[in-house]
Amino acid sequence: MSNNNEQRKTYYESIIKQGYSRRDFMKFSTYMAAFMGLENSMVGQIAQSLEKTPRLPVIWEHYQECTCCSESFIRSNHPIVADIILDKISLDYTLTLMAASGHQAEAAKQETMKKYHGEYILCVEGSIPMGDDGNYCCIAGKSAKDAFLEAAEGAKAIIAWGSCASNGCVQAAKPNPTGATPIHKIVKNKPIIRVPGCPPIGEVMAGIIVHVVAFGRLPKLDRLGRPKAFYAKRVHDSCYRRPYYDAGLFAETFDDQNAKNGYCLYKLGCKGPMTYNSCGTIKWNNGVSYPIQSGHGCIGCSEEDFWDNGPFYERTTKMPGFAVESNADTVGKVAAGVLAGGIAVHAIAANISKRKELMDRINRGKDNEKNIES
Amino acid sequence: MEAKKFIRVMVWELPVRLFHWLNVLAIIVLCITGFLIANPPALLSNAEATNLHSFGIVRFIHFVAAYIFLFIMIMRIYWSFVGNQFASWRAFWPFSKKNWNNFWHVVKIDVMLLNEDHPNIKDISVGHNSVATLSYLVMFFIAIIQICTGFALYADTSGWWLPKLFSWVVPLFGGDFMVRTIHHVAMWTFILFSLVHVYLVFYHDWLEGRGEVSSMFGGFKFVREDRIKHHEDIPEENKK
Numbered sequence: 362m363s364n365n366n367e368q369r370k371t372y373y374e375s376i377i378k379q380g381y382s383r384r385d386f387m388k389f390s391t392y393m394a395a396f397m398g399l400e401n402s403m404v405g406q407i408a409q410s411l412e413k414t415p416r417l418p419v420i421w422e423h424y425q426e427c428t429c430c431s432e433s434f435i436r437s438n439h440p441i442v443a444d445i446i447l448d449k450i451s452l453d454y455t456l457t458l459m460a461a462s463g464h465q466a467e468a469a470k471q472e473t474m475k476k477y478h479g480e481y482i483l484c485v486e487g488s489i490p491m492g493d494d495g496n497y498c499c500i501a502g503k504s505a506k507d508a509f510l511e512a513a514e515g516a517k518a519i520i521a522w523g524s525c526a527s528n529g530c531v532q533a534a535k536p537n538p539t540g541a542t543p544i545h546k547i548v549k550n551k552p553i554i555r556v557p558g559c560p561p562i563g564e565v566m567a568g569i570i571v572h573v574v575a576f577g578r579l580p581k582l583d584r585l586g587r588p589k590a591f592y593a594k595r596v597h598d599s600c601y602r603r604p605y606y607d608a609g610l611f612a613e614t615f616d617d618q619n620a621k622n623g624y625c626l627y628k629l630g631c632k633g634p635m636t637y638n639s640c641g642t643i644k645w646n647n648g649v650s651y652p653i654q655s656g657h658g659c660i661g662c663s664e665e666d667f668w669d670n671g672p673f674y675e676r677t678t679k680m681p682g683f684a685v686e687s688n689a690d691t692v693g694k695v696a697a698g699v700l701a702g703g704i705a706v707h708a709i710a711a712n713i714s715k716r717k718e719l720m721d722r723i724n725r726g727k728d729n730e731k732n733i734e735s
Numbered sequence: 736m737e738a739k740k741f742i743r744v745m746v747w748e749l750p751v752r753l754f755h756w757l758n759v760l761a762i763i764v765l766c767i768t769g770f771l772i773a774n775p776p777a778l779l780s781n782a783e784a785t786n787l788h789s790f791g792i793v794r795f796i797h798f799v800a801a802y803i804f805l806f807i808m809i810m811r812i813y814w815s816f817v818g819n820q821f822a823s824w825r826a827f828w829p830f831s832k833k834n835w836n837n838f839w840h841v842v843k844i845d846v847m848l849l850n851e852d853h854p855n856i857k858d859i860s861v862g863h864n865s866v867a868t869l870s871y872l873v874m875f876f877i878a879i880i881q882i883c884t885g886f887a888l889y890a891d892t893s894g895w896w897l898p899k900l901f902s903w904v905v906p907l908f909g910g911d912f913m914v915r916t917i918h919h920v921a922m923w924t925f926i927l928f929s930l931v932h933v934y935l936v937f938y939h940d941w942l943e944g945r946g947e948v949s950s951m952f953g954g955f956k957f958v959r960e961d962r963i964k965h966h967e968d969i970p971e972e973n974k975k
Contacts, residue, residue, distance in 0.1 A: 528909075584906035595911070598892060609778045609790035628775065635911035665909035676774060689916065690773075693923035700927055704934045707848075714848040715942055722944055725739075 372574065373412040386411075396568035396643065397580070398590040410575045417574050418473050418481040420512055421455035424505040425498050425532050425541055426487030428457055429560040430523040436646065437563030456500065467501045474515050482573060483516035485509065485544050488525040488532055492540025509547065518552040518579060519544060520569065524662060527557040527587075534668035545586065552579055555586040557638075559662035564643050565591045587637070596659050597633035599641030602626070620656065630674040631658030638663045741957035746862055746950055751822050754811040755951055761804040762925055768797035769922055801885055808878060821862030827872055829865075838865035845938070856959050859943065867935075870928065877924050884918040 370378070376386050390408040394401070423431075454470040461469055473481055487505075490497035495506030503511075513519060521544050524530035533541040545553050556569060569588055572580045580588040597603065605611070605625040612620035612629055620626075627634070633641075636659050640651040652659055658674070661667040671677055677688035712719065747755070771793050780787060815824040828834070841864045843849050863871065886897075887904030888911060908914050940947035945957040 584903060585909075593891075595891060604784040607791035607794075608780075608782075608784040608787035609775060609793070610780065610784055610787065611775060611777070613777055632912075635915060637910075661912070664912060666912070670912040689919045689923060693920075693926065696923065696927055697930065700930050704930065708934070708938070710848050711938060711942065714850060718850070719942065 371412055371415055373408075375416060376411075392564075393568060393571045393575075396564045397572055407571070407575050410577075414575065414577065417517075417577075418477045419484060419570075419574075420470060420473060420481055420516075421484040422486065422509065422512060423456055424485065424487030424489050424500075424509065424525075425539065426523065426525045426530075428486065430486045430525075430566070431455075431457055433560035433563045434522075434566045435563070437567045463501075470512075474512060478515040480517055481515065482518055482520065482570075483512050484520045484522055484570075485526045486522040488529045488541040488543055489547060490532075490539035491542045491547070492538070497539040506547075509544065513544075513548045513551060516551055518554065518573065519548065520573070521545065521553055521555045521557075521586075522566065523561055524557045524559045524667070527555040528665040528667075530559055531668050534666070553586055554579055554582065554588060557587065557592075557663040557665075561663070562591075562639055562643050562645060565639055591639045591643075592637045592663070594637065594639075594641075595634060596636045596638050596640050596653070597631075599639075600633055600653055601641065602653060615656070623656075626653060626656075626658040628676060629658050630672060630676055632661030632664070632667070632670075632673075633659040636661040636664050636667075740960040741945060742960050742963065743955045744861065744958045745819075745954050746821050746956045747954045748814075748818055748822060749954065750810065750814045751818065752951060752954055754807050754814070757803060757807045761800045761807070762929070764796060764800040765804060766922060766926060768793050768800065769919075772797060773919060798889060801882075801889070804878070805882055805886075808882070826862055827868045829869055829872065834865045834868075838869065841866045845935075856962060859959075861956065861958055861962075870932075874925070874928055877921050880921050881918065881925075884914045884921070887914055888918065 373386065376389075377383070381389075387404075387408060390411065391404050394404045394407055397403075399407075421431075454466065454473065456466060459466055459469075487498075489495070489505045489509050491506060495504035498505040500508055521527045525532070525541075526544050529537070529541045529543050532539060533543070543555075545555065554569060554573075556566060558565070565588075568590065569580060572588075580590060583589050583592060585592075597606070600606075602623060602625045605623070606627055610619065610622075610624045611627050612622075612624045614620065615629060620629075625631070631653065633653060640659070641653075644651045644654070660673045661670065664670070671688075677690070772790075775790060775793075778789065814822055815827070820826065837858070837860065840858050841860075844851065844858075845864075846866070860867075883901055883904050886901035890898040890900075890902040890905075893899065905911060905914055908917070936947055936951075946955065950956045
């Protein structure tokens, strides 16, 4: 870990010290502005605040997760992204990537938490198992629950990386044996940015963290606490296959001619119409592709409970409370059939039970018919 | 056998009838296009996507019908404050003793199909009976659910403030998945309701013989003369 003087350097100083040129730095600022969806004139502001702002200490915790968020992050577009955050310049503690280990690592974390109490940014990757007193996930002799509460206490803000920390992800799928819980359900009194996705897009993660460190405040969030710049649109609404959807041209199976023609994957269970993410615009692996472009429907990994929300390869969503196989239409058809049968029985019973009344009226009517003056 | 005289009463005013039939139209269109959107048919076409907008048109019709559904609902709510006694919100108010007496009467006579020895003509409702008003109240709430979930799903693709008013619904349920499921399941309640509703209209027309079916076209129902308060005050031409 770096000493105190080094830590209070500005981002710009740290970047230059790493061997990057001013030109690289400006490129990086431009990339970041583009990711955040800011206009051109904001590039200067990002550069300026990175030149002036002393670095914010960052603690990056890993709990119940697969580290795919970190993997995604270090593959984001610009090398400075990884350097600025994941190198020792900025990151005080991240157990998968830091040089220190064991007691040294834990000591470094304790020191940061003490020294920068109320100032550091806490990044959380992974959900927290609350079942059985948090015993399902332990790091350095502490349960994830205790470690998280300890780290969250002095944090300025918390970033929930990925679907695990934001929604619970796969380990929170029914029946959720470990009681995997997203962090916003555990800590209520801190600003939390939720960055769902399994993993989130590297550029999205970079954009968010640069926003926080460069401007010293949270990006604009939607009602679910997700940054609006990246989660305001459905994948469907920015999908390049959208014209096929509007035309009604759908792939029926993965190997038919329609699929080869690149038609919309809606009928193959693509969850793009229900999924809020930037896959259609920022894409993956430095903008190479994204699932739909590769011929596979979106599985909705950035949505809450995506694992429990019906099959990946069908349009239907499961009906809660019914057998696994049934969907709303099956239940509806059966109900309509039963109801139609009931109506038929009721109609027959009505005619039998009320026959006296009916016959009276019919006879009266027939009498009247005979007495019409013509 | 006593002679039974009926006189014509304007029960359903024009706005109520308009609401009813526009609602019928909107619900049928919404259900059909809704099924198409949920599970689009395989389209065999050689046309380029550029020259084809069939699914977009289906969705457009769905959205237009949704707006009709919403606006006539607002119109009907307004009319429940200015319309006649059968259209009034008071007719739908479920918390009165009279309402529940009528409710149990309808359950006994029309659901359980029991017969009374001495029927009281006051038990026969001129407008809605209490079981019907309760079912309409339930459907009204389900219609609100449909409007909220539907416009919430639509809000994101619209620039207008009206659909945006519903954008809080999606976060409420955590995401589009649940909102879509609710929207789809609630649609089925409209289909099931329609089955029962149409049957019961025929049932009442057949067993009571006072123009239940035609009342929603012309607005008139036939009411027993002895139920009218001041017989002598009624203008001569209305006595037919």
